[in-house]
Amino acid sequence: MTYTILFLEHERVMASTSWDTGLEAAKKYACENLEKRAVELVEVWDESDALVFRHPSQPLS
Secondary structure (H helix, E strand, C coil): CCEEEEEEECCEEEEEEEECCCHHHHHHHHHHHHHHCCCCEEEEECCCCCEEEEECCCCCC
């Protein structure tokens, strides 16, 4: 499955990355790059456009 990692600042997508090596690897990459990209939030979306991970944790809508 392919995932899309979104890097957000003030609810705006500042960058995105396509990821196809698994959800756990996508979550790890997202968290490790949160600070490097100087954004406040990362999200991981699956192929069916469902939000599957958000860091820092906030309620999933």
